[in-house]
Amino acid sequence: MEVIDSRMERLLEALDRGVLLFALGGIIYNGLQISPAGVLLTLAATLLYALLRNRIANLDHFDTDAPLLAPPGINARRFLLICQWLGSRHLFDGLLGDLVDPEFGVTRDTARRYLRHTLWPAIGQRAWHTALARLWLDRNT
């Protein structure tokens, strides 16, 4: 079953924009009203929405029945879980592909170090670019 079709994806992108604009407005307004609880709740709701949207968008892209092939020293299940919730299939395949390179993946330590140094910045960058794209500010789109 295709969970999200293209028409639905466009609709959800419009919803993302609305959520982002409301989140920015809410944080600024509650900040001006000096209501830290309000700022935190708005932020928490926005993060929850982002997490949920990313997970649902990733449902079709991850075939969990396929055997997970990862170099030694890498906890493939944990890596998959992080990418499913916070990243994407593209990121998952890209980083695993990088580990084939002897410079990064030849030993357990180098593989782990490479992932530690690249995974979280890559997730952050992806989230930042997605937010910019939703706000029509991304120059690459």
Add this chain to the structure above:
Amino acid sequence: MTPPARKPDLFPYLLIALVAAALFFLLLLDRRTPIFATPAGMAPFFFIVFAIALTLGLFASRNPAPSISRRNGFWLKWHRSGPIGGALTGLIFLLVYWAYDWPAPNRVEISERRVNEMCHIVPPVPDSLIIWTTPDPLGLIPGYMLVGMALGLVVGLLFPYWHGWMDRQVRRRPVLRGLNHPYPSGLLFGLIFGALIGAWLCPLIFSVSDGRPFIRVSTSAISVFLAVAFYLLFEVASYRRQMTRAAYLTLATVLSVGVLLAGLVWFLDAQLGISATAYCYFYDTWNTQTNELKPGWQPAIAGAMYGAMTGAIIMSVASGYMIIRNTIAHAAGEKDADGRKEGKD
């Protein structure tokens, strides 16, 4: 030979999550203070939570719609479970009502005892016309269970007919095709029948006038969510051996939408004081001399709105059972088809 891998049993965790959600509500309600500085500050939060509920709802409704012709024993026995579920709902309703709305030193009740300060009535209602005592909550148990049972019977008897009627309408008018899915069909049923029952029952309950506090809108929303969610879990628990990953996902989605809807009602009530306004609205149409509601449409309209909200929450969770059941049946059907195919090969 290695033993077959055991499927993880997630039900205990779901139950714990539900209890944790209930405790979260307990903590929130106990505070009784608005969280946002102004109601306008809540608007963005409200929109985002609504967007979460909408996303989850869209996701839930994109699961395969049930085929009425399938008779594989998974159908909810509405005639049996309607009244039982209703009685359970009535009992949990009373429990939450007692926990939050009943007079206590740390709780502000909404009742006739505070009507003068709460509704700014001029001239004030004299003490002699106010009922100062509260009834024994234990004495209310039979009444709540009976009303719950009657409402459950209405759902149990009428919802299958409603869903069948919806299905026929959709076949005749393809433009309505989204409505034959259990989720929108259940929501619409909850809204319409909730409004009808609320228009009749709410003024009736209000006119009982035995000194009990007014049931807050948030108390109703939380009570019905908890009651129907627990009931849903216990019904689904009987099929736990057949539960698939997709079915668990659907169950979690349905419960999440219920939590969000109940949470939204709670937030709106806490921020905007809807319950106190509703009480004063009812009291405006109250004849303090005769302890009866004055004739007119206003109490019925307020009751219809109250009933529609409660009905929507009940049916949004209850219709989840049909979607879960269908997800299991769908998976079982696929498994059967695969088995037959393998047999042929």
